[in-house]
Amino acid sequence: MTTIANLKDLMTRNLRSSGIVVAFVLIVAFFTALTDGLLLSPRNVSNLTQQYSYILILAIGMVIVIIGGHIDLSVGSVVALTGAVSAVLVIKGGAPWWVGVLAAIATGLLVGVWQGFWVAYVGIPAFIVTLAGMLLFRGLTYIVLDNVSLSPFPGEYSTIAQGFVNGLLGGYGYDTFTLLVFGLAVLGYAVAAYRNRRAKLSYNQDVEAMPLFVVKTVLVAAVVMWFAWQIATYRGLPVVLIILAALILAYSMITKHSIFGRHVYAIGGNLAAAQLSGVRVKRVNFLIFLNMGFLASIAGVVFSARSSSAQPGAGNMFELDAIAACFIGGAAVTGGVGTVVGAMVGGLIMAVMSNGMQLMGVDQSTQQVVKGLVLLLAVGYDIWNKKRSGARTA
Amino acid sequence: MSESTASPAYGDGPILEMRGITKTFPGVKALSDVNLSVDRGEIHAICGENGAGKSTLMKVLSGVHPHGTYDGEIVLDGTPATFRSINDSEARGVVIIHQELALVPYLSIAENIFLGNERRRAGRLVDWNSTNTEAAELLTRVGLAESPTQPVSTLGVGKQQLVEIAKALSKEVRLLILDEPTAALNDQDSEHLLDILRRLREEGVTCIIISHKLGEIAEIADRTTIIRDGQTIETIDMTDPDSTQDRIIRGMVGRSLDNRFPERTSVIGDEVLRVEDWTVHHPTQPGRVVVDKAALSVRAGEVVGIAGLMGAGRTELAMSVFGHSYGRDISGRVFVHGREVSVKDVPSAIDAGIAYVSEDRKQLGLNLIEDVRRNTSAAGLPQLSRAGWVNEHEELRVAEEYRESMGTRTPNVLVPVGKLSGGNQQKVALSKWIYTDPEVLILDEPTRGIDVGAKYEIYTLINKMVADGKAVLVISSELPELLGTCDRIYTLAAGRITGEVDVASATQEGLMSLMTQEADA
Structure with a gap:
């Protein structure tokens, strides 16, 4: 196959997934132009990662929930509740920072057990269970905080979301450690991609032609290293970025390569067929919500650390941003389809749009209108795409 | 009510004649030159294996497969019928009751009976009085002693079947088609249903009944038409001493086994x-x-x-x-x-x-x-x-x-x-x-x-x-x-x-x- 034909084939076959990446690049270019490059300034790039990290963390859990054919409306309230529990222990009770983190995670797991029980073992639709949870956990947040905000968290705690790893290997106007970490990651990506390509070849699968493969890999490497340079010349590697990267890596592996991940796709794709294939549907559904509770607590810790406080109204509407990220990133409303990476790109599209519009001084109301339209168009495109390709009944 | 007074306006020829019906789906000929003639006021059974084409034939008759998608001719009461939808066939008094009942479980019996055919007053409003009174009358006719306001979900399948029949009667049915009405019923409910069908026959309603139960057919049908592989085999008069179950079975399965199966020698173990x-x-x-x-x-x-x-x-x-x-x-x-x-x-x-x-x-x-x-x-x-x-x-x-x-x-x-x-x-x-x-x-x-x-x-x-x-x-x-x-x-x-x-x-x-x-x- 010629490179051109190959490229065309790749584009049409992966129109959905590559379409979203193309859209992301276009949106970045658009706002960079409109903000005179401010969007891509080192300071803003660093800020952006920190400011939207908790939405991305929520989106990781949410996309698994959505692939399984459910929804979770309660995550915003769970972010608030877990942050509040932590704040009460650390700020009010003077406990060390890690006690707060562990208590928040324990709270998140309890929430997961609670919601997982009702969804999986009682059989109440997740929409109802988590709608109830949204009210329930918000109310508990008010009770835990006694209706007042708590602040500030001690320095170590805030570091989780506000800190940087800098100067570990010395710096010369740029942080060597950051560049090294990213360099290794890019190298790892290239090696993995090459090995995957070779494995596919040995099983007679279609792969893109060598020149195209090289161009693609170099392009990805260039973009990532450029990003690394931006944050290395600012204040170094944000701690939260390390957490986020670890989570993305781990959950990409889990969704793609673990039995649990496969079962989630199977349940979302055809519940009855999954059950008749020996999938323990109840257990899988329970684990999906347990995991969502866990990730919501991580997001709760990051958010409370970032704002260095716990407020009764924290995390309001986060669930909608996380859900939107998943759908923009290609998850199907009917379940069975979606990827962690897709949800991350979807989340970044939302992040860049919000951030870009803020930099331009667009008011809040217009921002909401634009975000709403983007969500609508993304899912509309998804449905149109499915109708066109036909034979895809779910 | 005797048969002759029930239908003098329509003459005395057969109520229904289907002539040379051929229906093809992409790649499959479901019906091939099928003929069916149903007399006024009889109970006419249709027999055949699964997939023989019984249901397709009934869908042609009731307008589910609209006129023009099949070849052949349907004559109802002496005039050609060209149904384009179920509404068309129901307007002429042909009502089909499918095997999967089509009732809305949370609506009342009366609401189900008049669904899509609501008793009205002042143009757009439901007349609840006549809805419930008329429903009660219909329920008496089908021998169902339940309140018309009761939700259908509280009834067993047998009683739901009777509600379907009451619904058909509300449309002034003249030709009632039942697709395996007793398949999901126990013996007692089946017996009751057959009684109702007999009573309807006395009232002048003609019935076509699709059934697999040969004993039941022998008990109730006046004539039986056998369909096999999309073709009519024969129509048997059930009063004929020759109308044995054996004859029906032979008609249903009588086709030769050709070489459609690969050879195998069995080696059977534990x-x-x-x-x-x-x-x-x-x-x-x-x-x-x-x-x-x-x-x-x-x-x-x-x-x-x-x-x-x-x-x-x-x-x-x-x-x-x-x-x-x-x-x-x-x-x-x-x-x-x-x-x-x-x-x-x-x-x-x-x-x-x-x-x-x-x-x-x-x-x-x-x-x-x-x-x-x-x-x-x-x-x-x-x-x-x-x-x-x-x-x-x-x-x-x-x-x-x-x-x-x-x-x-x-x-x-x-x-x-x-x-x-x-x-x-x-x-x-x-x-x-x-x-x-x-x-x-x-x-x-x-x-x-x-x-x-x-x-x-x-x-x-x-x-x-x-x-x-x-x-x-x-x-x-x-x-x-x-x-x-x-x-x-x-x-x-x-x-x-x-x-x-x-x-x-x-x-x-x-x-x-x-x-x-x-x-x-």
Whole structure:
């Protein structure tokens, strides 16, 4: 196959997934132009990662929930509740920072057990269970905080979301450690991609032609290293970025390569067929919500650390941003389809749009209108795409 | 009300004549030159195997298949009928009651009766008084002593059937078509329903009844028309002393077995699966027994068939054995290789070495949006993984291996299963279960909806499985298929095993009479 034909084939076959990446690049270019490059300034790039990290963390859990054919409306309230529990222990009770983190995670797991029980073992639709949870956990947040905000968290705690790893290997106007970490990651990506390509070849699968493969890999490497340079010349590697990267890596592996991940796709794709294939549907559904509770607590810790406080109204509407990220990133409303990476790109599209519009001084109301339209168009495109390709009944 | 006073305005010719009806679907000729003549005020039964074309014929008559999509002529009351929808046919007094009842469970009996045909006052408002009074009158006519305001969901199937009839009467029905009305009913309810039909006949309503129960037909029908392979075989006058059940059965199955099945020499070994005293109750209707003290066994290298008509409990028997996937209050024992095993859920059934390939590939068998590779591995992930992580390279290799050995036609194994043809989808479903390396494989309608060539390939695969020493249980509506592939056949009627026949001594007629045996017979 010629490179051109190959490229065309790749584009049409992966129109959905590559379409979203193309859209992301276009949106970045658009706002960079409109903000005179401010969007891509080192300071803003660093800020952006920190400011939207908790939405991305929520989106990781949410996309698994959505692939399984459910929804979770309660995550915003769970972010608030877990942050509040932590704040009460650390700020009010003077406990060390890690006690707060562990208590928040324990709270998140309890929430997961609670919601997982009702969804999986009682059989109440997740929409109802988590709608109830949204009210329930918000109310508990008010009770835990006694209706007042708590602040500030001690320095170590805030570091989780506000800190940087800098100067570990010395710096010369740029942080060597950051560049090294990213360099290794890019190298790892290239090696993995090459090995995957070779494995596919040995099983007679279609792969893109060598020149195209090289161009693609170099392009990805260039973009990532450029990003690394931006944050290395600012204040170094944000701690939260390390957490986020670890989570993305781990959950990409889990969704793609673990039995649990496969079962989630199977349940979302055809519940009855999954059950008749020996999938323990109840257990899988329970684990999906347990995991969502866990990730919501991580997001709760990051958010409370970032704002260095716990407020009764924290995390309001986060669930909608996380859900939107998943759908923009290609998850199907009917379940069975979606990827962690897709949800991350979807989340970044939302992040860049919000951030870009803020930099331009667009008011809040217009921002909401634009975000709403983007969500609508993304899912509309998804449905149109499915109708066109036909034979895809779910 | 006598017949002559009921219909003087329409003359005395037959109420309905269907002449030369031919209906083709893409690739299939469902009806070929079918003739049906129904006299005024009679109960006319239509008999035929599953898939013979009975339901298609009734859909043509009621306008579900609109005029113009079929060839031939329908004459109703002496005037040609060109129905374009159900509304058209109902306007002329032709009402069909389908096997799956079409009532809205949370609406009241009266609301259901007049749904889409509401009693009105002041133009757009529902007249509740006349709705409920008229409903009460209709209920008396069908002998149902329930309040019209009661929700339909509180009624059993038998009573719901009567509500459907009341609904038909509200439309001033003159020709009532019932598609297997008693298939889901117990004996008492069936008897009551037949009484109502007799009473309606006295009132001048003509009835067409599709039924598999020959005893019932003998009891109620004035004439019977037999349909086979989309053609009318004959119409029998039931008062004729010659109208025996044997004659009907011969008409239903009388076709020769040609060479549609691959040769196989059976090498039969030890017993692999034995089911004893297996009783299953309906999941939502308490007290209704779907499978009644069934017992069966399958040996290594043996293909055993289960024959039964629609509603006999074939799928229910198989699915309840496969990890209690159907029904409730299940009792009985299952043995694999002589050792009693637990089949309390699907994973235990799979562990015990049982595999079940569903009759409903799209709803219950495959994940259509997922690719061939992942569907092939869906039930065998434990074999493909270590510590919960799937070995993807091995998975791909397995999928390729099965694509090749099964002869699945797909460009590669990364194509979504939904894009394959029915026959190839079935091969993927088979691959998935053969990869779990089961002791016994239950195939539920393995050739439903696939073309003749693919059927032959599926039969070849069945032969290959038993040659490998597996035990295979085949459920099929097609008797020739069972006779062509099996060593032994069980017949099932109304949830009971009514016979066990060695294929050497089995005939279609013999099987059919066992399959139509009623509880009291």
